[in-house]
Amino acid sequence: MGRETKETKENRKTRHKMVVVGPHVSIITLNVDGLNSPIKRHRVAGWIKEQDPTICCLQETHLSPKDKHRLRVKGWRTILQANNEQKKAGVAILISDKVDFKAKQIKKDKEGQYIMIKGTLHQEDITLINIYAPNTGAPKFVKQLLIELKEDINNNTIIVGDLNTPLTPMDRTSRQKINKEIIELNEKLDQMDLIDIYRTLHPKTAGYTFFSSGHGTFSRIDHILGTKANINKYKRVEIISSIFSDHNAIKLEVNYRKKQRKVQKCGD
Incomplete structure (x- = not known):
C-alpha cells in the first residue's frame, strides 16, 4: 500500500476538517440604537468582526435609503437593508463572505420595520425575517406581520429582531402578567409552530x-x-452584552447535521 504522501495526508486532514466544521451557522441580532455617527459605525463594525457571525441582523439603524452605503463591514459584503426616508426604524442583514449564500427573494418594508430574505445557505433553504417592531402596539404589529408573511414562513424560517415585547412573565423583572395582545401573539406563534x-x-x-x-x-x-421542526438544529443561544447600545445582542448557533453526514461520505 505504501506510505501516505504528504499531499494525501493534507487532503485527508482537509476532508476531516470539513466534516467537523460542517455547515455551522451563527446568527446574531442587535438593536444598534442608531448608526448615523461615524464613531458608532466604526465600533459596530469592530464588534461584528469580533463576534464573527455568519449572519448579522441589526435593527434601528436610523439610516435613510440614501445612506445605506454607510453600513459597510469588511468581510460582510452582502448587506440587505430596509430604510425609512425619515431616518426612523431601519433594519439590515449582513451575510459573511465566508459562506455560500444565494438570495432568491427579498421583501422589505418602506417604513424600515422589517426585511425578509429567502435564499440558500450551504445549499440549504433559509428564510430570514428581521423585525423592528414599533414602541406602541408591538405585539399586534408582530402578529399582523406574521399573518401577512404566512405563505413565506416554513420549516427553514428564522425570525429575529427587536419585537418590543416580552413573551412571558419571566422575560421582565417586574413579573407583570402578560396582556391580551401578547397572549394573542403567543397563540399565533403556536399556531404557526414557531418557538422562542x-x-x-x-x-x-x-x-x-x-x-x-x-x-x-x-x-x-x-x-x-424558529420552527419546532428544527429544534434539534439549534445548538446554542446566548445573550451577549454590547456597550454601544441600550440593548444586548442574542446569538444563535445552528448546525445542519444532515449535510455533515453527506460531506463525510464524500470524504470516506
Missing part, C-alpha cells in the same frame, strides 16, 4: 436584553424565533 429559541433552550433562565431607565426594569424584548 432562547426560552426553549433556557426554560428557567431569566436573561434580559434591554434596560428601561424610565421604568427601572430589565426585560427580554429582543428574540430569535
Whole structure:
C-alpha cells in the first residue's frame, strides 16, 4: 500500500476538517440604537468582526435609503437593508463572505420595520425575517406581520429582531402578567409552530436584553424565533452584552447535521 504522501495526508486532514466544521451557522441580532455617527459605525463594525457571525441582523439603524452605503463591514459584503426616508426604524442583514449564500427573494418594508430574505445557505433553504417592531402596539404589529408573511414562513424560517415585547412573565423583572395582545401573539406563534429559541433552550433562565431607565426594569424584548421542526438544529443561544447600545445582542448557533453526514461520505 505504501506510505501516505504528504499531499494525501493534507487532503485527508482537509476532508476531516470539513466534516467537523460542517455547515455551522451563527446568527446574531442587535438593536444598534442608531448608526448615523461615524464613531458608532466604526465600533459596530469592530464588534461584528469580533463576534464573527455568519449572519448579522441589526435593527434601528436610523439610516435613510440614501445612506445605506454607510453600513459597510469588511468581510460582510452582502448587506440587505430596509430604510425609512425619515431616518426612523431601519433594519439590515449582513451575510459573511465566508459562506455560500444565494438570495432568491427579498421583501422589505418602506417604513424600515422589517426585511425578509429567502435564499440558500450551504445549499440549504433559509428564510430570514428581521423585525423592528414599533414602541406602541408591538405585539399586534408582530402578529399582523406574521399573518401577512404566512405563505413565506416554513420549516427553514428564522425570525429575529427587536419585537418590543416580552413573551412571558419571566422575560421582565417586574413579573407583570402578560396582556391580551401578547397572549394573542403567543397563540399565533403556536399556531404557526414557531418557538422562542432562547426560552426553549433556557426554560428557567431569566436573561434580559434591554434596560428601561424610565421604568427601572430589565426585560427580554429582543428574540430569535424558529420552527419546532428544527429544534434539534439549534445548538446554542446566548445573550451577549454590547456597550454601544441600550440593548444586548442574542446569538444563535445552528448546525445542519444532515449535510455533515453527506460531506463525510464524500470524504470516506
